[in-house]
Amino acid sequence: KAGVTQTPRYLIKTRGQQVTLSCSPISGHRSVSWYQQTPGQGLQFLFEYFSETQRNKGNFPGRFSGRQFSNSRSEMNVSTLELGDSALYLCASSLIGTGGYGYTFGSGTRLTVV
Amino acid sequence: DQQVKQNSPSLSVQEGRISILNCDYTNSMFDYFLWYKKYPAEGPTFLISISSIKDKNEDGRFTVFLNKSAKHLSLHIVPSQPGDSAVYFCAASIANAGKSTFGDGTTLTVKP
Numbered sequence: 075k076a077g078v079t080q081t082p083r084y085l086i087k088t089r090g091q092q093v094t095l096s097c098s099p100i101s102g103h104r105s106v107s108w109y110q111q112t113p114g115q116g117l118q119f120l121f122e123y124f125s126e127t128q129r130n131k132g133n134f135p136g137r138f139s140g141r142q143f144s145n146s147r148s149e150m151n152v153s154t155l156e157l158g159d160s161a162l163y164l165c166a167s168s169l170i171g172t173g174g175y176g177y178t179f180g181s182g183t184r185l186t187v188v
Numbered sequence: 189d190q191q192v193k194q195n196s197p198s199l200s201v202q203e204g205r206i207s208i209l210n211c212d213y214t215n216s217m218f219d220y221f222l223w224y225k226k227y228p229a230e231g232p233t234f235l236i237s238i239s240s241i242k243d244k245n246e247d248g249r250f251t252v253f254l255n256k257s258a259k260h261l262s263l264h265i266v267p268s269q270p271g272d273s274a275v276y277f278c279a280a281s282i283a284n285a286g287k288s289t290f291g292d293g294t295t296l297t298v299k300p
Contacts, residue, residue, distance in 0.1 A: 078231070105286065116192075116277060116292040117232070129286040164231050171286045174220040174239055179231030 076100065078180035080165050086186045092153040095183045097165030099146050103178070105129075105171025106148040108140060111162040111182075120163075123148055124171050152185075160187045191215045192280050194291035202299055207265040209294050211278030214259060218280040222288065223252060223263045226275045235276075236263070268298045 079098040087093050099106050108120040119132035123142035140150040146167075152159055162184050166177035193212045201207045211221070219240050224232035238245040238252045238261070245252050251264045265272055278291040 107287065109290075114292070116194075117279075117290040119287045119289065122286040124286060132287070166231070173281070173283060174222065174237035176222050176224070176234030176237055177232075177288070178234065179224075181229070181231050 078165055078167050078178050080163075080180035080183050082183060083181065084184045084186075086188060087155050089155055089157060089187055091155050092151065093155060093185060094149055094151045095163055095165075095185075097148045097150075097167075097180060099148070099165075099167030100178055103167035103169055104146055105168045106142055106146060107166045107168075107171065107177065108148070108150050109164045109166065110134075111164060112160075117164065120150065122171055129171070155187045157187050160185060190291075192278055192289045192291040194276075194278055194294050196294050197292070198295045198297070200297045200299065201268050203270055204267045207263075207268045207272065207296055207298065209263040209265075209276050209278070209296065211261050211263075211291055212259060213261070213280050215280070215282075215289075216256075216259070217282050218289075219283040220281045221252070221254060221261050222279045222281070223250075224277045224279060224290075225272075226277060226293070232277055265296075268296075270298050270300050272296060273298045 107122040109117040121131045142148045162182045164182045166179045222237040223235045226232040275293045279288040281288040
């Protein structure tokens with residue numbers, strides 16, 4: 075079966091711009107989570123959506139937002155980009171988003187803010 | 189407050205020997221603990237998990253041990269292979285919370 079697809083793979087944006095990243099989960103998975111990974115850091119939780127509802131949110135400023143569509147596809151948006159937003163953004167999907175079943179991650183979107 | 193910590197940024201072992209990766213946590217509410225492996229330019233791949241009501245879970249060459257009193261878990265890889273060289277992340281989750289908390293990762297290098 076197809077894995078988690080994230081588009082685009084690479085992105086270069088200018089400070090102050092906004093960006094939208096897309097994630098298509100595994101078919102049948104209703105939970106989509108977003109994580110940010112910066113050099114030397116673990117994965118920082120951004121938010122999780124389950125059946126189009128945001129169920130949990132991490133400690134990121136309001137410039138970071140997301141949504142989930144009825145087909146479980148998800149997007150995250152970052153407005154007014156800052157240099158510190160440069161990171162690998164990972165999307166993960168799972169059936170129900172909890173428990174010991176683990177997430178399936180996409181390959182990520184590498185965002186560079188210049 | 190970092191609730192999940194991997195105190196060793198790197199580990200190097202010889203092929204065929206045992207690799208032991210460690211993880212400590214502070215939140216006693218965690219219900220599940222998971223290990224992921226990550227290669228460069230790829231997303232993390234789920235390896236193995238353990239419920240907080242168990243103390244050991246085994247899957248092939250991978251075994252995870254949980255010591256709840258010490259709030260410590262470890263991943264054992266036996267025997268280690270060069271293809272195991274990757275970054276390993278420890279993660280913990282609370283049932284129905286919809287999020288996992290990750291450690292900073294340990295880079296494992298298995299030398300031929």
